[in-house]
Amino acid sequence: MTVETLFALCACALVGIGLYGLIVQPHPLRKLVAFNIMGSGVFVLFGALAMRGAAAGMAADPVPQALLITAIVVAFAATAVTVALLLRLIESTATASLADEPPSGD
Amino acid sequence: MTAIVSLVVALLLLWLALWTVVARDAFVAVAGFVVYGLLLSLVWVRLAGIDVALTEAAIGGGLTGALLLGAVGRLRGTEAAAWSERSGACTRAFAVLLSVSVATVLALCVLTLPEPPPTLAPQAAENLAATGVGNPITGVLLAFRALDTLLEAVVLVIALIGVWSLAPDRFWGGRPGPRYGADPDGILTYLARVLPPIGIVVGLYLFWAGADHPGGKFQSATILAAMWMLVQMAGLSDAPRIDSRWLRAGIVVGPLVFVAVGVLGAWQAGAFLGYPDGWAKPMIVVIELALLPTLVLVLALLLNGAPARSADSPPAPGETSLSARSTRPMPAGGTRQ
Amino acid sequence: MSVVLDVFSIVAIVAGLVFFLAGTVGLLRFPDAYTRLHALTKADNLGVALVVTGLLPQMDGVLAALKLVLVWLLVMLSSGAVSQLIARSVRRRECSE
Numbered sequence: 001m002t003v004e005t006l007f008a009l010c011a012c013a014l015v016g017i018g019l020y021g022l023i024v025q026p027h028p029l030r031k032l033v034a035f036n037i038m039g040s041g042v043f044v045l046f047g048a049l050a051m052r053g054a055a056a057g058m059a060a061d062p063v064p065q066a067l068l069i070t071a072i073v074v075a076f077a078a079t080a081v082t083v084a085l086l087l088r089l090i091e092s093t094a095t096a097s098l099a100d101e102p103p104s105g106d
Numbered sequence: 107m108t109a110i111v112s113l114v115v116a117l118l119l120l121w122l123a124l125w126t127v128v129a130r131d132a133f134v135a136v137a138g139f140v141v142y143g144l145l146l147s148l149v150w151v152r153l154a155g156i157d158v159a160l161t162e163a164a165i166g167g168g169l170t171g172a173l174l175l176g177a178v179g180r181l182r183g184t185e186a187a188a189w190s191e192r193s194g195a196c197t198r199a200f201a202v203l204l205s206v207s208v209a210t211v212l213a214l215c216v217l218t219l220p221e222p223p224p225t226l227a228p229q230a231a232e233n234l235a236a237t238g239v240g241n242p243i244t245g246v247l248l249a250f251r252a253l254d255t256l257l258e259a260v261v262l263v264i265a266l267i268g269v270w271s272l273a274p275d276r277f278w279g280g281r282p283g284p285r286y287g288a289d290p291d292g293i294l295t296y297l298a299r300v301l302p303p304i305g306i307v308v309g310l311y312l313f314w315a316g317a318d319h320p321g322g323k324f325q326s327a328t329i330l331a332a333m334w335m336l337v338q339m340a341g342l343s344d345a346p347r348i349d350s351r352w353l354r355a356g357i358v359v360g361p362l363v364f365v366a367v368g369v370l371g372a373w374q375a376g377a378f379l380g381y382p383d384g385w386a387k388p389m390i391v392v393i394e395l396a397l398l399p400t401l402v403l404v405l406a407l408l409l410n411g412a413p414a415r416s417a418d419s420p421p422a423p424g425e426t427s428l429s430a431r432s433t434r435p436m437p438a439g440g441t442r443q
Numbered sequence: 444m445s446v447v448l449d450v451f452s453i454v455a456i457v458a459g460l461v462f463f464l465a466g467t468v469g470l471l472r473f474p475d476a477y478t479r480l481h482a483l484t485k486a487d488n489l490g491v492a493l494v495v496t497g498l499l500p501q502m503d504g505v506l507a508a509l510k511l512v513l514v515w516l517l518v519m520l521s522s523g524a525v526s527q528l529i530a531r532s533v534r535r536r537e538c539s540e
Contacts, residue, residue: 010120017205021128023193029132029177034127045212047150056232058230058231062227066157068158070254073324076405084412086177087412088272090181
């Protein structure tokens with residue numbers, strides 16, 4: 001198995017792991033971490049495809065790699081907005097619950 | 107031998123991802139995520155993407171990690187309540203089923219990819235000389251796919267506006283984050299005095315080297331932003347007021363210059379963002395120079411978060427109570443700068 | 444000459460890795476934060492120092508070697524400062540409890 005196939009398969013598993021965390025973890029911050037893992041799985045998959053496209057003396061196709069740099073920066077920006085939203089949510093409701101009805105125990 | 111290294115890295119990455127996702131404590135999960143980011147940059151090295159590895163280590167691991175760590179400190183109190191809402195066995199079983207199916211379908215797609223793989227590398231190699239830069243990634247970012255980079259810069263500015271707009275009305279125009287107290291003999295203050303000169307040189311070196319070697323404005327901007335954050339956290343300087351005109355000018359200068367160069371291209375070279383013959387390298391340098399302050403300011407301010415205190419009055423004791431555990435807010439009436 | 448340098452590199456890097464291994468074992472086995480920090484700083488300082496020393500003869504050019512030394516100095520500076528910060532934060536929490 002080539003190194004790009006290995007990491008492409010690894011990336012598929014990362015997407016699955018991230019998706020699981022996104023569904024199962026109740027706390028929004030944990031969902032955010034899981035979503036970032038899922039996103040990084042997509043990035044690694046794309047990076048493995050870039051390496052498959054190695055040609056013309058380049059070790060990998062530079063076009064997907066440049067897009068990946070853009071993607072990583074945009075993912076950070078999206079994470080920052082989400083964290084700000086989350087902090088505002090607890091500031092105004094004093095809970096980080098995403099349930100429709102806050103738990104009655106509070 | 108290298109295959110074994112790749113296999114070990116891949117298995118470690120999967121194990122760490124799983125650990126991060128199922129860990130009970132949010133702090134543990136975020137710490138795991140930072141390590142995951144560093145391991146991921148090793149993966150990028152294995153995948154022949156040194157530029158991507160640098161970006162991942164700086165932004166994916168470093169900045170995102172710092173952002174999440176800050177958030178964990180402020181969300182401590184909400185964890186227990188959220189844990190009581192965790193999904194039941196049925197939902198979890200369903201989630202496992204769904205995740206495994208998604209991963210399996212993706213893996214099947216990977217195993218049936220077309221041969222020979224589609225690639226743009228020959229075209230990139232052929233036209234790189236016309237751009238005057240030696241690093242193909244920089245060539246793609248600023249010449250072949252410059253529109254993407256322009257939109258990315260705009261997205262960053264919009265994200266910052268989004269974060270700022272979450273500020274309560276009374277703090278609009280104020281400063282983000284808590285005011286960190288300075289400890290004149292503290293080790294953090296020492297670090298914040300010794301490290302920034304080195305960091306600024308390394309950052310500018312990465313910026314300049316990015317034309318021909320791995321590196322570039324994103325990695326450089328991250329280092330410069332980190333230096334600024336270090337100085338803020340040591341209490342040597344305060345976060346800026348978000349209504350400062352200089353700050354806002356610095357934030358929009360990158361996209362504005364980028365658009366101006368694009369319009370110039372439409373006028374001189376017949377296409378938006380086209381470069382006239384022989385002018386590609388100077389144009390790229392102008393865009394990168396203009397983007398650098400934008401990126402440094404936006405990355406640092408995204409990390410700072412929404413304004414949390416008004417610009418004029420010193421913070422009331424209650425307003426900094428949400429700050430991270432290890433920081434000591436300055437007593438009311440403390441001097442700034 | 445190059446054989447001598449290669450042997451030197453291998454010996455230095457393996458010695459560095461031993462320190463990393465010891466540091467990691469200490470991090471996992473030691474009972475409290477202070478002793479774990481103690482284990483970690485050994486790996487950070489001596490381990491990195493030996494690996495960098497081992498890599499120096501393998502670099503092409505003085506400039507690249509100097510960059511490596513700079514990396515080592517930065518690691519020393521940051522790990523020293525960060526372990527101080529961690530230790531102080533642990534100490535503060537102990538005092539407040």
